[in-house]
Amino acid sequence: MKFTSGLIAASFLASAAQAHFTLQYPQTRGFDDDAEVTPICGGFNNVTNRTEFPLGPAQIQISSFHTTATVLIEVAVGIDNPTTFSQFNTTSSGTTYPPLVGFNQIPEGPACYNVDISSLNISGATNGTDATILIIYDGGDGTLYQCADVTLVQGFTVPKGAIESNITCANIASAPSTTSSSSSSTSAPTASGKSASGSDMSMTISSISLVGSFLLAASAYLL
Numbered sequence: 261m262k263f264t265s266g267l268i269a270a271s272f273l274a275s276a277a278q279a280h281f282t283l284q285y286p287q288t289r290g291f292d293d294d295a296e297v298t299p300i301c302g303g304f305n306n307v308t309n310r311t312e313f314p315l316g317p318a319q320i321q322i323s324s325f326h327t328t329a330t331v332l333i334e335v336a337v338g339i340d341n342p343t344t345f346s347q348f349n350t351t352s353s354g355t356t357y358p359p360l361v362g363f364n365q366i367p368e369g370p371a372c373y374n375v376d377i378s379s380l381n382i383s384g385a386t387n388g389t390d391a392t393i394l395i396i397y398d399g400g401d402g403t404l405y406q407c408a409d410v411t412l413v414q415g416f417t418v419p420k421g422a423i424e425s426n427i428t429c430a431n432i433a434s435a436p437s438t439t440s441s442s443s444s445s446t447s448a449p450t451a452s453g454k455s456a457s458g459s460d461m462s463m464t465i466s467s468i469s470l471v472g473s474f475l476l477a478a479s480a481y482l483l
């Protein structure tokens with residue numbers, strides 16, 4: 261991966277006609293590339309389908325179509341159709357819990373995460389509880405959203421074939437706090453070997469863009 265001026269150009273010129281990212285598993289509430297910028301669920305405001313999802317160990321897979329992107333995955337539990345960011349990462353009684361995946365930076369291609377909702381010890385997250393998983397994504401052309409509506413099922417495991425078999429799912433520790441931009445992942449994939457002279461600048465621009473784009477999302481934790 262090279263951070264050259266091409267990356268900057270790509271960030272500004274990325275066409276809405278090209279996919280930003282897709283959600284492979286669990287099943288998305290809906291995907292509309294042009295509406296993906298619309299909070300909080302990428303233009304899909306109503307729950308139309310709910311699939312079973314493990315209450316325990318599970319995987320979430322997306323496919324990313326930007327050279328580099330940052331991913332944040334949150335869950336709302338016990339709410340039929342969350343409509344605001346403040347309904348994520350917090351119980352009905354106001355207790356906060358961390359995101360499933362906190363500000364993970366990824367290269368282009370598939371990205372898979374091991375998650376375990378039961379490990380968050382969310383009161384009210386039991387067998388049969390409704391939940392909505394929210395993927396927030398920034399590939400440099402705006403903050404994008406997709407949701408997946410699920411029912412948490414004890415003992416359920418991700419069906420074979422739901423996750424691409426040739427990829428490794430990452431164990432990403434949820435960020436304990438997102439009140440500071442310093443908590444976001446800064447471990448960007450570095451230019452292998454020689455880096456172009458514009459590397460530092462494009463990285464800086466990229467970082468500024470990411471921090472700005474995620475401020476709204478991050479503020480949800482503070483509410």
Ligand SMILES: [Cu+2]
Nearest residue numbers: 274280399401
């Ligand atoms: Cu995009």
